[in-house]
Amino acid sequence: MSSPHESLLQVENLEVLIPRPSANGKSIENLRAIDGISLSLRAGRTLGLVGESGSGKSLTALSIMGLLPPPAHITSGRVVLEGRDITALGDRQRAKLRGDRVGMVFQEPMTALNPVKSIGDQVSETLILHRGVRRKEAWDHAENMLARVGIPGTKARMRHYPHQLSGGMRQRVLIAMALICHPPLLIADEPTTALDVTVQAQILDLLMEMQEEMGMAIMFISHNLAVISEIADEVAVLYAGRVVEKGPAKALFKDPRHPYTQALLATIPKLAGRERAREARLLSIPGRVPVITQEERRCRFMERCPLAGPVCTFIDPELQEVGPNHKVACAKIDP
Numbered sequence: 001m002s003s004p005h006e007s008l009l010q011v012e013n014l015e016v017l018i019p020r021p022s023a024n025g026k027s028i029e030n031l032r033a034i035d036g037i038s039l040s041l042r043a044g045r046t047l048g049l050v051g052e053s054g055s056g057k058s059l060t061a062l063s064i065m066g067l068l069p070p071p072a073h074i075t076s077g078r079v080v081l082e083g084r085d086i087t088a089l090g091d092r093q094r095a096k097l098r099g100d101r102v103g104m105v106f107q108e109p110m111t112a113l114n115p116v117k118s119i120g121d122q123v124s125e126t127l128i129l130h131r132g133v134r135r136k137e138a139w140d141h142a143e144n145m146l147a148r149v150g151i152p153g154t155k156a157r158m159r160h161y162p163h164q165l166s167g168g169m170r171q172r173v174l175i176a177m178a179l180i181c182h183p184p185l186l187i188a189d190e191p192t193t194a195l196d197v198t199v200q201a202q203i204l205d206l207l208m209e210m211q212e213e214m215g216m217a218i219m220f221i222s223h224n225l226a227v228i229s230e231i232a233d234e235v236a237v238l239y240a241g242r243v244v245e246k247g248p249a250k251a252l253f254k255d256p257r258h259p260y261t262q263a264l265l266a267t268i269p270k271l272a273g274r275e276r277a278r279e280a281r282l283l284s285i286p287g288r289v290p291v292i293t294q295e296e297r298r299c300r301f302m303e304r305c306p307l308a309g310p311v312c313t314f315i316d317p318e319l320q321e322v323g324p325n326h327k328v329a330c331a332k333i334d335p
C-alpha cells in the first residue's frame with residue numbers, strides 16, 4: 001500500500017485499441033482510442049479530466065475500473081492503484097476492487113441503478129458484498145449514508161424504487177453507493193451533465209463536502225472546463241486519445257499554453273460569476289476530434305489549430321515541462 005503522500009493512482013503510458021472493420025470492409029483496423037496516456041492522482045486530491053466528446057475520457061475511466069467494453073482492450077501500459085498493477089489482475093480480483101477501493105458515479109444514474117430493486121437493497125448490497133456485513137447492519141449503514149448525501153425522509157426512501165426519485169436524488173443514491181465502503185478513489189464520469197443547473201451545482205457541492213469528510217481522491221470527468229475549474233486541483237486536457245496539457249489547476253487556468261486548452265476556455269461564455277457560467281451553454285470549437293487509426297507523425301489538433309504551421313505536419317508533439325508540474329504537447333511551445 002502507498003503512503004498518503006505518494007501517488008494513489010498512476011496511469012502509465014496507457015494504450016487502448018478498438019478493432020473495427022476498415023472503410024472498405026475488407027480488413028480490420030485499430031482505432032487508437034487511448035494512445036499513450038499517463039496520469040497521476042494523489043490521495044485526497046481531485047484530478048479533472050477534460051476534453052470534447054470522443055477524446056477518450058470515459059475509456060480512460062473504464063480502463064482503470066477494468067470495465068472496457070469489448071472489443072476495446074488495453075494493449076500496453078499499466079494502471080497502478082495503491083502500489084498494485086491492476087491491469088495484471090484477473091477479472092475476479094478486479095471486480096473486488098470496484099466499490100471497495102474504487103467507487104464510480106456515471107452520467108445517467110437511471111442506467112446504473114437496478115429498476116426492480118429498492119434503494120435500500122442496492123445501497124446496502126455493496127457493504128454485504130465487500131465487507132460481509134449482515135443485512136440488518138448493512139441496511140442501517142445504508143440509511144445513514146443516504147442521510148449523509150442529503151436525501152430527506154431516508155427511512156421511507158430506502159423502500160422506494162429508482163423511478164420514484166428525481167434525477168438529482170438518483171445521483172445522490174449513486175454517490176452513497178459509491179462511497180459506502182469508503183474507497184480511497186472515486187471516479188465520477190460526467191456526473192452532473194444530465195442534470196439541470198441548480199441540481200448540478202448541488203451535486204458538485206455534495207462531492208466536495210463528501211471529499212472533505214471522507215478524504216477520498218476524485219477523478220472528475222467533464223467536457224465542461226467551467227465545471228472542472230470549480231472542483232479540480234490538477235487538470236489533464238485530453239484530445240484524440242492523448243493528454244495535450246496537464247498541470248495544477250491554478251497554473252493551467254491562469255496560463256493555458258496549448259491552443260486546444262485555450263480554445264476550450266474560450267467556449268466558456270464570459271458571464272459574471274460562476275453560477276452564470278454554468279448556466280450558459282458551452283460554445284463549440286469549429287471542427288471535430290479526429291479518429292486516429294495508425295501511428296501518425298503530425299499534430300492531431302492541426303486541422304483546427306489557429307497556430308498550425310509547417311512544423312506541425314511532421315512532428316507528433318510530446319509533453320514538455322513549461323512550469324512546475326505543468327506540461328504541454330505542442331511543437332510551437334518553447335519551454
Ligand SMILES: Nc1ncnc2c1ncn2[C@@H]1O[C@H](COP(=O)(O)OP(=O)(O)O)[C@@H](O)[C@H]1O
Nearest residue numbers: 018033051052053054055056057058059060069
Ligand atoms: N464501445 C465502443 N466501440 C467502438 N468505439 C468506441 C466505443 N467506446 C468508445 N469508442 C470510441 O473511442 C473514442 C473515445 O471514446 P470515449 O472514451 O467514450 O470518449 P469521451 O468519454 O471523451 O467522450 C471515441 O472515438 C469513441 O467513438
Ligand code: SF4
Nearest residue numbers: 299302305312330331
Ligand atoms: S503542434 Fe502545431 S497544430 Fe499542434 S497545437 Fe501546437 S501549434 Fe497547433
Ligand SMILES: [Mg+2]
Nearest residue numbers: 057058059189
Ligand atoms: Mg464519456
